[in-house]
Amino acid sequence: MRCTLGVDVGTSSSKGVLVDDAGRILATAVLEHEVRRPHPGWVEMDGRIWWDEFVAITHELRAQCPDAEIAAVGVSGMGPCVLLADDDDVPVRPAILYGVDTRSGAQIDRITAELGPEAITAIGGSPLTSQAGGPKIAWIAEEEPDSYARARRLYMPASFLARRLTGAYVLDHQSASQTSPLYDVERGAWHEPWWDRIAPGIERPALRWAGDIAGWVTDAAADATGLQAGTPVIAGTIDAWTEAVSVGAHEVGDLMLMYGTTMFLIATGAHTLRTPSMWTTVGAFEGTRNLAGGLATSGALTAWLRDLTSADYPTLLAEAAASGPGARGLAMLPYFAGERTPIQDPDARGVIAGLTLAHTRGDLYRAALEATALGVRHNVETMRAAGADIRRIVAVGGGTQGQLWLQIVSDATGLTQQVPQTTIGASYGAAFLAATATTAPGTEPRIAEWNPVVATITPNSATSAVYDALFDRYLRLYTGTTDVVHELAGTQREEVFA
Known part of the structure; x- marks a missing residue:
């Protein structure tokens, strides 16, 4: 049976899927892993895990479906990450993850002052923030010079897998556009003067689009994985963009909401839009532009509450539903790991206001769901x-399995959400891209046929007044607590580094 393999390396797990020519899922596999947080604001991972888990997942999927003829391989992964490797492609240090890792603040300030904020925005599309890859590279060069001296190549999860599978050293345009300020979003090419200044000694990867074939499985990779030598492998891209592909939310006018460990939003348009508090990138496909944003916590926050209260998700969801809109007078800021967009504040921290002895864990869980929903609203309004023209909202990710969370987001934002049949996420999108890349012209699969919309979540007008008032409090709670919270963040750093 002809099929395609899709593997995605995420923040908390790697997922794999085998999909047939009609988009039916034949087999799935998941391997969980953890990030390392050695200091406040640091979030990193051993990049060698990415290949090890790809190999293990591929063997597991082939064992589940021994008759599968894998015609192509799709890869995807969290990002933008910075994994520097030596001449032998051995990582010189753990990968520094995307915007949840906020260690490069000094480099952001220095590079911005040296290059100028207007020039950075004109070339790279966005001001430098914790999401940008360039300052993370500079941090390694400045803080760990011995490691940097051995570094020769730059990888993200998808490109690292493509390298191990095919020997090709490539990076897709979308991922490259998040290594700001190293990539020119208007020219669609590396900005060589700034690359040489910020990443000296690092070879520039060849640029491809997400669905382009990066290369073909080598004999060595075939021996490790059991894949057939010569199998085509796509370049792939960052998981959020691959998730958008998996649900068909990559056309002009679309907005994707990704419910995962973090919450991610991608609005797609035909023209470049710039705003200081969001991320301007190129799209997964040639000719598209994105305005993107992300909450630093989402599923990470609900998992924290689950672990803290020793209750399972069904129990917490039932109790949160009973709590009702407004969580019986609670307001929460979800900034437990700092915040990305639109406030771009790595020193933001979680705040719970209005607590009394009468409040329950269900109220707290409801307040957490509402906090993430209000964070989505803040991003959408920004x-x-x-100038983003948002016409259609599509939800994807693990959080879409819970009706309550979806309904709260629609109620808090006033947005209707479409939920597709398959919400397994980026691994499915990677399999679709691989199928498209290896299908004869004119017979390419259509994601609307692979993955049709099966549910629509509409806002409940009866709750609009509650959430309008709560959103106002949400905004004022942040501004009203910022000074104290920033002092506490500084104390946290001092205690760790003392």
Whole structure:
């Protein structure tokens, strides 16, 4: 049976899927892993895990479906990450993850001052923030010079897998556009003067689009994985963009909401939009532009509450539903790991306001769900103020399995959400891209046929007044607590580094 393999390396797990020519899922596999947080604001991972888990997942999927003829391989992964490797492609240190890792603040300030904020925005699309890859590279060069001296190549999860599978050293345009300020979003090419200045000694990877074939499985990779030598492998891209592909939310006017460990939003348009508090990138496909944003916590926050209260998710969801809109007078800021967009504040921290002895864990869990929903609203309003034309909202990710969370987001934002049949996420999108890349012209699969919409979540107008008032409090709670919270963040750093 002809099929395609899709593997995605995420923040908390790697997922794999085998999909047939009609988009039916034949087999799935998941391997969980953990990030390392050695200091406040540091989030990193041993990049060698990515290949090890790819190999293990591929063997597991082939064992589940021994008759599968894997015609192509799709890869995807969290990002933008910075994994520097030596001449032998051995990582010189753990990978520094995307915007949840906020260690490069000094480099952001220095590079911005040296290059100028207007020039950075004109070339790279966005101001430098904790999401940008360039300052993370500079941090390694400045803080760990011995490691940097051995570094020769730059990888993200998808490109690292493509390298191990095919020997090709490539990076897709979308991922490259998040290594700001090293990539020119208008020219669609590396900005060589700034690359040589910020990443000296690092070879520039060849640029490809997400669905382009990066290369073909080598004999060595075939021996390790059991894949057939010569099998084509796509370049792949960052998981959020691959998730958008998996649900068909990559057309002009679309907005994708990814419910995962973090919450991610991608609005797609035909023209470049710039705003200081969001991320301007190129799209997964040639000719598209994105305005993107992300919450630093989402599923990570609900998992924290689950672990803290020793209750399972069904129990917490039932209790949160009973709590009702407004969580019986609680307001929460979800900034437990700092915050990315639109406030771009790595020193933000979680705040719970209004607590009394009468409040329950269900109220707290409801307040957490509402906090993430209000964070989505804050991002959407910022995108629209920048000129984003949002016509269709598609939800994807593990959080879509819970009706309550979806309904709260629709109620808090006033947005209707479409939920597709398959919400397994980026691994499915990677398999689709691989199928498209290896299908004869004119017979390419259509994601609307692979993965049709099966549910629509509409806002409940009866709750609009509650959430309008709560959103106002949400905004004022942040501004009203910022000074104290920043002092506490500084104390946290001092205690760790003392």
